[in-house]
Amino acid sequence: AQSVTQLGSHVSVSEGALVLLRCNYSSSVPPYLFWYVQYPNQGLQLLLKYTSAATLVKGINGFEAEFKKSETSFHLTKPSAHMSDAAEYFCAVSPRGTGNQFYFGTGTSLTVIP
Amino acid sequence: GAGVSQSPRYKVAKRGQDVALRCDPISGHVSLFWYQQALGQGPEFLTYFQNEAQLDKSGLPSDRFFAERPEGSVSTLKIQRTQQEDSAVYLCASSLDGRVGEQYFGPGTRLTVT
Numbered sequence: 001a002q003s004v005t006q007l008g009s010h011v012s013v014s015e016g017a018l019v020l021l022r023c024n025y026s027s028s029v030p031p032y033l034f035w036y037v038q039y040p041n042q043g044l045q046l047l048l049k050y051t052s053a054a055t056l057v058k059g060i061n062g063f064e065a066e067f068k069k070s071e072t073s074f075h076l077t078k079p080s081a082h083m084s085d086a087a088e089y090f091c092a093v094s095p096r097g098t099g100n101q102f103y104f105g106t107g108t109s110l111t112v113i114p
Numbered sequence: 115g116a117g118v119s120q121s122p123r124y125k126v127a128k129r130g131q132d133v134a135l136r137c138d139p140i141s142g143h144v145s146l147f148w149y150q151q152a153l154g155q156g157p158e159f160l161t162y163f164q165n166e167a168q169l170d171k172s173g174l175p176s177d178r179f180f181a182e183r184p185e186g187s188v189s190t191l192k193i194q195r196t197q198q199e200d201s202a203v204y205l206c207a208s209s210l211d212g213r214v215g216e217q218y219f220g221p222g223t224r225l226t227v228t
Contacts, residue, residue, distance in 0.1 A: 044205070044219040
C-alpha cells in the first residue's frame with residue numbers, strides 16, 4: 001500500500017528565509033510525485049510534479065523539489081520565503097499504472113513571519 | 115479559461131437528509147476524481163471515472179455514497195442519510211489523460227451535517 005509522510009504539520013519561517021517542507025513516500029517502485037498548495041477556501045493548485053525525468057524539478061512561484069530514490073524523499077524547497085507563500089502544502093503520490101489515483105499526505109501549514 | 119467548478123460551495127444538511135454535490139470538470143478532460151478532505155487532513159480518494167465508466171470506487175466509505183457521470187462530463191456525488199461524520203470538504207478533480215498523473219482541482223464543497 002502507498003503512504004506519504006509529511007514531517008511537520010506546521011512550519012514557520014521568516015520572510016526571506018529558506019523554505020523546506022519534507023515528504024517521504026513508501027513504495028517499492030518510485031511513483032509519480034506531486035506537491036500541491038491550498039490557499040484558504042480554495043482548491044488545490046499544482047506546484048510541481050516528478051514523473052520520471054530530471055530528479056530536480058522546478059515548479060511555479062520559485063519552488064523546486066528533488067527526488068531522491070535512495071531516501072524515498074521528495075522535499076520541497078524555496079530559497080527565499082515570501083508572505084504570499086503562507087498556505088497549506090500537500091505532497092501526493094500516484095502509483096504508476098493504477099489509473100492516476102492519488103494518495104495525499106496530511107499536509108504542512110506554512111507560516112511566513114514578517 | 116474555465117477550471118473545475120463545483121456546486122454548491124457550501125451545504126448544511128440535517129442528519130438523515132440526502133445531499134447531491136455537483137462537479138463540472140474542465141471541458142475535454144477524460145478522467146474525473148472525487149476526494150473527501152476532513153478538517154486538518156489531506157484529501158482522501160473516493161472514486162474515479164474515465165469518461166462515463168466508474169473504474170474505481172474503492173474509497174467510498176459506505177453504501178450511502180454514490181457517484182455517477184452518465185454522459186462522461188458532469189458528475190454528481192450523492193450521499194444518502196447523511197451522518198455527522200460525513201462533514202468534510204468534497205473535492206473534485208479532472209485530468210486530461212489519467213495516465214499522465216496530473217489533476218486539476220475544483221474549489222470543493224464544504225458539507226456540514228448538523
